[in-house]
Amino acid sequence: MAYFLQQLVNGVALGAIYGLIAIGYTMVYGIIGMINFAHGEIFMIGAFLSLIALLLIAALGISNVPLALALTLLFAMAFAALYGWTVERLAYRPLRGSQRLAPLISAIGMSIVLQNTVQLLQGARVKPLQPVITGGLVLMEGDGFVVRLSYLQIIIMLLTLALMIGFTWLIHNTTLGRAQRATEQDMTMAALVGIDVDRTISATFVMGAALAAVAGLMVTLYYGVVDFYIGFHAGVKAFTAAVLGGIGSLPGAMLGGLLIGLIEAFWSGYFTIEYKDVAAFAILILVLIFRPTGLLGRPEIEKV
Amino acid sequence: MMLTVEGLVAAYGRIEALKGVDLTVAEGEIVALIGANGAGKTTLLMSLCGRPRAKAGRIRLLDDDIAHLPTFAIVRKGVAIAPEGRRIFPRLSVLENLRLGAVTADPAYFDSDLKRVLGLFPRLKERLDQRGGTLSGGEQQMLAIGRALMARPRLLLLDEPSLGLAPLVVRQIFDIIAAIRAEQKVTVFLVEQNAHHALRLADRGYVMVNGRITLSGSGAELLANPEIRAAYLDGGHG
Ligand SMILES: Nc1ncnc2c1ncn2[C@@H]1O[C@H](COP(=O)(O)OP(=O)(O)O)[C@@H](O)[C@H]1O
Numbered sequence: 167m168a169y170f171l172q173q174l175v176n177g178v179a180l181g182a183i184y185g186l187i188a189i190g191y192t193m194v195y196g197i198i199g200m201i202n203f204a205h206g207e208i209f210m211i212g213a214f215l216s217l218i219a220l221l222l223i224a225a226l227g228i229s230n231v232p233l234a235l236a237l238t239l240l241f242a243m244a245f246a247a248l249y250g251w252t253v254e255r256l257a258y259r260p261l262r263g264s265q266r267l268a269p270l271i272s273a274i275g276m277s278i279v280l281q282n283t284v285q286l287l288q289g290a291r292v293k294p295l296q297p298v299i300t301g302g303l304v305l306m307e308g309d310g311f312v313v314r315l316s317y318l319q320i321i322i323m324l325l326t327l328a329l330m331i332g333f334t335w336l337i338h339n340t341t342l343g344r345a346q347r348a349t350e351q352d353m354t355m356a357a358l359v360g361i362d363v364d365r366t367i368s369a370t371f372v373m374g375a376a377l378a379a380v381a382g383l384m385v386t387l388y389y390g391v392v393d394f395y396i397g398f399h400a401g402v403k404a405f406t407a408a409v410l411g412g413i414g415s416l417p418g419a420m421l422g423g424l425l426i427g428l429i430e431a432f433w434s435g436y437f438t439i440e441y442k443d444v445a446a447f448a449i450l451i452l453v454l455i456f457r458p459t460g461l462l463g464r465p466e467i468e469k470v
Numbered sequence: 471m472m473l474t475v476e477g478l479v480a481a482y483g484r485i486e487a488l489k490g491v492d493l494t495v496a497e498g499e500i501v502a503l504i505g506a507n508g509a510g511k512t513t514l515l516m517s518l519c520g521r522p523r524a525k526a527g528r529i530r531l532l533d534d535d536i537a538h539l540p541t542f543a544i545v546r547k548g549v550a551i552a553p554e555g556r557r558i559f560p561r562l563s564v565l566e567n568l569r570l571g572a573v574t575a576d577p578a579y580f581d582s583d584l585k586r587v588l589g590l591f592p593r594l595k596e597r598l599d600q601r602g603g604t605l606s607g608g609e610q611q612m613l614a615i616g617r618a619l620m621a622r623p624r625l626l627l628l629d630e631p632s633l634g635l636a637p638l639v640v641r642q643i644f645d646i647i648a649a650i651r652a653e654q655k656v657t658v659f660l661v662e663q664n665a666h667h668a669l670r671l672a673d674r675g676y677v678m679v680n681g682r683i684t685l686s687g688s689g690a691e692l693l694a695n696p697e698i699r700a701a702y703l704d705g706g707h708g
């Protein structure tokens with residue numbers, strides 16, 4: 167029981183992170199109908215940016231932890247957003263309206279470029295970080311096992327919850343959100359009511375990238391290490407989360423992220439940690455075969 | 471002139487759908503464009519909005535050359551369209567569809583404009599929270615026109631507003647178009663296969679055949695023209 171509870175806690179924290187990344191996949195897919203394969207790398211860059219910011223801030227002698235984290239978050243989000251915007255401008259916009267395969271190849275190319283750039287700049291060496299947030303709560307003790315909820319896990323869950331509520335509100339209640347939903351449903355008509363469709367798509371990439379950067383910071387703090395290929399692994403899982411939840415659906419991305427996090431936590435808790443990545447792939451394939459619209463996705467028929 | 475089109479050529483790939491169109495629409499006029507299915511009417515309206523973009527020729531809105539502007543910029547200059555197929559945002563509510571119509575308008579006018587549009591189309595008022603995709607054909611047409619009006623356009627483009635509607639609804643829609651012009655001093659350029667209603671309503675009309683304008687005149691003249699009667703009126707349209 168205690169062990170189970172611990173996996174649950176770990177799974178929810180992990181799932182929050184995947185959910186944040188999954189939003190970027192699902193929103194971009196919703197609006198331009200294609201998968202941004204470079205999104206995992208944006209997350210990886212967000213993690214590196216966080217690491218750099220944390221080291222810089224430490225070097226500057228800022229020891230107030232909330233302040234340091236806020237600054238790091240701002241820094242990582244701003245630069246990742248810039249990356250997201252650039253990826254869209256360079257790799258996607260020039261190919262808008264061309265065959266589906268071209269932007270796909272372009273996206274994969276962009277992903278490789280980003281990965282290799284970071285590898286060159288940072289070195290393939292794993293980057294370690296001293297724990298920034300320590301301590302936590304003991305939820306219960308039983309079967310000779312202590313269930314812990316770390317402060318970092320609490321921060322991850324609360325921040326994710328706040329971001330998701332804020333984000334959902336933005337999509338439903340602001341001019342930009344309405345423009346995004348209109349563009350998603352009928353790009354031509356969106357332009358015909360006077361929406362700058364290109365700018366709306368850029369904004370979508372920027373938002374997805376900013377959320378991925380938050381996830382990047384969380385992973386940096388959570389695992390204390392960053393390397394240049396985390397983007398691939400986390401990318402596959404977050405993408406799976408988006409597909410599982412129903413690609414194009416915002417609540418679906420959140421739900422899918424949570425489920426993937428839980429599955430991964432329980433898988434490594436009860437089976438073997440070596441195959442935890444296989445689980446995500448297996449789920450991806452099963453969902454694509456048996457329920458391609460995902461859990462909360464709408465059936466294609468309704469897409470007028 | 472509200473709208474001046476000179477030598478407009480537009481194409482889909484290698485297929486030229488407009489082969490040099492000239493026409494004008496004066497401020498405050500209602501002008502109808504009639505023609506058979508496939509003549510290029512929709513292409514003309516859409517190319518005024520930049521989709522497809524003019525391959526040759528000029529499009530002037532008042533004194534601005536708009537042929538090279540992106541679609542959203544053309545709309546921001548005061549052109550609004552209720553396009554072919556209505557293109558209601560299906561998963562947005564009626565109110566959200568109307569809000570999107572007002573994207574280019576000064577937000578200060580939103581409440582009064584909404585009231586005015588709902589006054590013209592009371593049916594929409596009862597359905598403000600309903601998803602656009604669940605409306606009937608007639609209601610969708612009303613929403614498409616209402617959405618275009620929310621932009622406070624100078625030039626209103628209507629693509630076959632009567633298509634697929636019951637005769638009673640068609641009458642309603644045409645009455646409302648007349649009312650819009652009278653009350654709001656909007657210039658209207660509409661495309662119709664339903665030549666009878668359109669020409670009765672319009673000050674002037676143009677006839678399009680195969681991507682070219684072949685005839686023009688006042689609505690009454692065109693209605694009386696035997697060639698037109700044979701081609702577009704006696705075919706059984708209401
Ligand atoms: N998206 C398109 N792609 C290719 N050809 C098109 C497209 N839309 C229309 N056409 C062609 O252009 C011509 C004019 O069509 P259209 O403007 O829709 O005529 P109308 O509105 O008068 O019925 C037709 O021959 C039609 O087949």
Ligand SMILES: [Mg+2]
Nearest residue numbers: 511512513554
């Ligand atoms: Mg047509």
